[in-house]
Amino acid sequence: MKQSNNCSRSSTTSPREKNSTFRKKRKPDRNIKYRKPYIIPRENQSSIAIEDFEKLGFSTRRRQRPKNEFKKKIMKATIFSWLIDVGIVQEDVKIFSMDEKNKGKIKRDGILCLCCNKILSVANFLVHKGVICDKPYENVYLAYKKDFSLLYYMTKAWNKLEERKWRKMNVIETKDNASDFYDDACMICADGGILMCCEECNSTYHQVCMGVEDVPEGSWYCPYCVCKFCAEPAHENDWLLDCPQCRKRYHWECHQMIEQRNLDLNSIPIAPFCLRSCKEVCDKLARNMVGKRNELDEGYSWTLLHHMEDGSRMFIEDKHLRTMCNSKLAIARRLMEECFEPIQDSANFNRIDFKGFYTAILEKDDEIISVASLRIHGTKLVEMPFIATSEAYRCKGMCRKLMDAIESALCDLNVENLIIPSIPERIESWIERYGFCHLDESMKKEIMVHNTLMFHDSIIISRWIIK
Ligand SMILES: [Zn+2]
Numbered sequence: 001m002k003q004s005n006n007c008s009r010s011s012t013t014s015p016r017e018k019n020s021t022f023r024k025k026r027k028p029d030r031n032i033k034y035r036k037p038y039i040i041p042r043e044n045q046s047s048i049a050i051e052d053f054e055k056l057g058f059s060t061r062r063r064q065r066p067k068n069e070f071k072k073k074i075m076k077a078t079i080f081s082w083l084i085d086v087g088i089v090q091e092d093v094k095i096f097s098m099d100e101k102n103k104g105k106i107k108r109d110g111i112l113c114l115c116c117n118k119i120l121s122v123a124n125f126l127v128h129k130g131v132i133c134d135k136p137y138e139n140v141y142l143a144y145k146k147d148f149s150l151l152y153y154m155t156k157a158w159n160k161l162e163e164r165k166w167r168k169m170n171v172i173e174t175k176d177n178a179s180d181f182y183d184d185a186c187m188i189c190a191d192g193g194i195l196m197c198c199e200e201c202n203s204t205y206h207q208v209c210m211g212v213e214d215v216p217e218g219s220w221y222c223p224y225c226v227c228k229f230c231a232e233p234a235h236e237n238d239w240l241l242d243c244p245q246c247r248k249r250y251h252w253e254c255h256q257m258i259e260q261r262n263l264d265l266n267s268i269p270i271a272p273f274c275l276r277s278c279k280e281v282c283d284k285l286a287r288n289m290v291g292k293r294n295e296l297d298e299g300y301s302w303t304l305l306h307h308m309e310d311g312s313r314m315f316i317e318d319k320h321l322r323t324m325c326n327s328k329l330a331i332a333r334r335l336m337e338e339c340f341e342p343i344q345d346s347a348n349f350n351r352i353d354f355k356g357f358y359t360a361i362l363e364k365d366d367e368i369i370s371v372a373s374l375r376i377h378g379t380k381l382v383e384m385p386f387i388a389t390s391e392a393y394r395c396k397g398m399c400r401k402l403m404d405a406i407e408s409a410l411c412d413l414n415v416e417n418l419i420i421p422s423i424p425e426r427i428e429s430w431i432e433r434y435g436f437c438h439l440d441e442s443m444k445k446e447i448m449v450h451n452t453l454m455f456h457d458s459i460i461i462s463r464w465i466i467k
Pocket residue numbers: 113114115116117118128
């Protein structure tokens with residue numbers, strides 16, 4: 001086995017020319033203050049969901065507020081607060097429903113009704129004014145442009161955000177001029193050192209983390225670059241298909257073999273999904289879950305959101321619902337930014353695939369209180385890299401409310417395990433209060449083959465989803 005001794009960061013030769021799968025990687029500097037440019041293989045750039053990609057810009061460390069920031073008013077995670085900060089509407093602008101006598105004023109928390117001086121959510125404002133409708137944002141208008149409903153401003157704010165993200169994406173450094181193609185950290189433990197490099201993508205692994213006793217002589221392929229059924233890489237003049245739900249890859253022939261075994265006369269083909277269970281999960285999410293508001297007790301509700309692009313399976317045709325979901329995604333992201341420190345290492349940005357994230361939100365009266373991000377790798381495994389609660393609602397059982405809701409949804413999807421990364425200080429509380437436990441050998445193996453997010457400062461723990 002050939003092993004390169006020079007630090008790979010200074011190497012400019014392409015990985016293929018090196019003809020070695022085993023290279024010495026520099027141990028990542030944990031105190032790095034700058035952010036390395038995101039490196040994404042060029043061919044993947046257009047397919048990355050920006051919302052999801054950007055969400056990965058956090059570490060699991062909670063943000064420490066500078067002392068003077070405490071004096072500032074705590075951010076409200078509401079539609080109006082977002083629209084005001086994006087510069088789309090101004091505070092105190094008059095807003096009305098149907099006829100102009102029913103006026104209110106825009107406040108960060110909601111609508112200040114001018115007849116009773118109470119702050120109300122958009123839906124409650126309409127009820128208060130005797131307007132019955134199921135699309136509240138389409139039924140309130142801003143005083144200075146009477147033909148446009150609030151929905152128009154929400155769409156405008158979302159488009160502005162999307163445009164900015166695309167502009168940012170275009171300055172991303174590609175692998176051709178990047179100083180180092182490979183990740184600096186192991187995909188399993190997120191630490192540096194001597195790492196095995198995949199022949200196909202930019203991920204790297206410790207030999208021990210992969211449980212590989214002898215480093216292979218020739219090319220070595222990581223778990224994402226091989227077929228999920230036969231563990232072989234793509235054949236010559238052929239490529240691996242990509243399952244839209246679990247994101248695992250597979251040979252068409254291997255998929256056909258499995259399918260023929262299961263096929264009964266009435267069943268329909270499931271491609272491009274790798275397995276029937278993946279198609280079922282995706283169908284359930286699209287049909288019954290994404291964008292659907294679920295009422296809880298005491299006026300709380302929870303919703304599962306997903307970044308929707310044209311042509312995606314999760315695309316919601318109804319414009320009111322779609323705009324509402326997009327706006328809430330934007331607000332949920334702001335809440336995450338408030339709660340977590342920006343990520344300080346580049347490893348998570350270099351991962352080969354950022355698609356497939358879902359966002360669960362807990363709400364009360366138009367305000368988002370808790371947020372969690374989820375990725376469903378199939379029925380065996382779901383990961384939840386982030387969960388955060390708005391500052392004003394911490395230590396009030398909100399995290400528990402959202403966790404219970406997520407768990408019941410995962411139960412409906414027939415998911416078996418939920419994994420989370422936890423900082424060492426919080427592990428005991430996850431274990432005692434939420435029933436998590438340390439990973440056993442079979443879970444470790446399961447995680448090894450999935451593209452989960454790892455952080456330097458955290459440990460992965462898991463929880464069995466009880467039926
Ligand atoms: Zn009133």
